[in-house]
Amino acid sequence: MKELNLNIFPSVSKEKWKQLAEKQLKGADPSAKLTWLNAAKIEIEAYYDQEDTANLKYLHDFFSQINSHKWKLYEEVQVLNAKQANEKILKALMGGCDGIILKVEDDQILGPALEGVDRTICDISLISSKEVDSVGLNGFKNTVNGNCLYLGQKDDPIDQLVSSVSKISNHSYLYRYAFKDFFLEIASIRALRFLLGTKGLSNIHIHTQIRIHESTEHQWFLNTSSAIASILGGSHSIDLPTAMGDSRISRNVGNLIREESGINEYSDQCRGSFYIEALTDKIVNEVNSKLK
Structure with a gap:
C-alpha cells in the first residue's frame, strides 16, 4: 500500500477559514453570524484549531497524570417486593451489569432481595430517604444520609x-x-x-x-x-x-x-x-x- 503524503494538503488556519466563511456569508462577520450559546450559556464558535488550545498546558498536564479506569454499567431496581426485586437484580447481573442501585425504604426485605447475589464481585448501592442497614454492601450508600x-x-x-x-x-x-x-x-x-x-x-x-x-x-x-x-x-x-x-x-x-x-x-x-x-x-x- 502506498504511503500517504499528508503534505499535499494545503495548510489551514483560523484566518483562512474566516476569509472563506465571510465570502460564503456574503460579507457577514462569521464570528457574529455563527457564534451561539450552549446550555451552559457559553459562547461556541463555529471553528476551533490549535490556536484555541495553545495555552491549555495545565489541562494536558493534569489528564496525562491521572490513572485510567474501567467504567461500570449499573441498573436501578426499586425494592417493593423482595421476590420480584431479586429476580430483576439477578437478571441484570447475568445480563452484563457490574452493579445495582437499590431504591429501598424497608431494610427488612433487603436481605431476601439480595439472595443469591455475590456481593464481593459486584457493586450494590442504596438510595433511600431514611437510614437503611447497609452492612455487607460495597457500593455507595443512602444518597440522603450516606x-x-x-x-x-x-x-x-x-x-x-x-x-x-x-x-x-x-x-x-x-x-x-x-x-x-x-x-x-x-x-x-x-x-x-x-x-x-x-x-x-x-x-x-x-x-x-x-x-x-x-x-x-x-x-x-x-x-x-x-x-x-x-x-x-x-x-x-x-x-x-x-x-x-x-x-x-x-x-x-x-x-x-x-x-x-x-x-x-x-x-x-x-x-x-x-x-x-x-x-x-x-x-x-x-x-x-x-x-x-
Missing part, C-alpha cells in the same frame, strides 16, 4: 459543577445526571474531574444517570449518545434507563458500547480535540469564577 452526594436533575451545567465541587467534601461518590448536548457532557465531566483533582479528590466515584426524554423514540438515541459522552468524559459508572422501562434494552446498549466500541477503559480519549479542550477550559473558568 456518603454519596446526590445532585438531582440540575439543568444548568455550571450550577451542577459548582454544587459538586462545593458540596463534595466528606463524600466518596457523586450521583449526577447527564446533559443532552454530546460535547457539553464530555467537557463537563472533564472539567469536573479537573476541579476535583485540584482539591485532591481525584478518587471520587462519578456516577452518571442518563435522563429520560419525553419521546420514547428520541430516548433510543439519547441513551447511546449520552452514555458514550459520559464515558468519554470520564464517568466511573453509568445507568441507562429507557422511557419505556425496558431494562433489557438498557443493558444491551451498555454492553454494545463496551464490547463493540472498544471504549471499555477511560484514558482521556478526547484529548487533542480542539473544541472539547477549549470548552473544558471555559467551563473550568466559569465554575472557578462562581466559587470565588
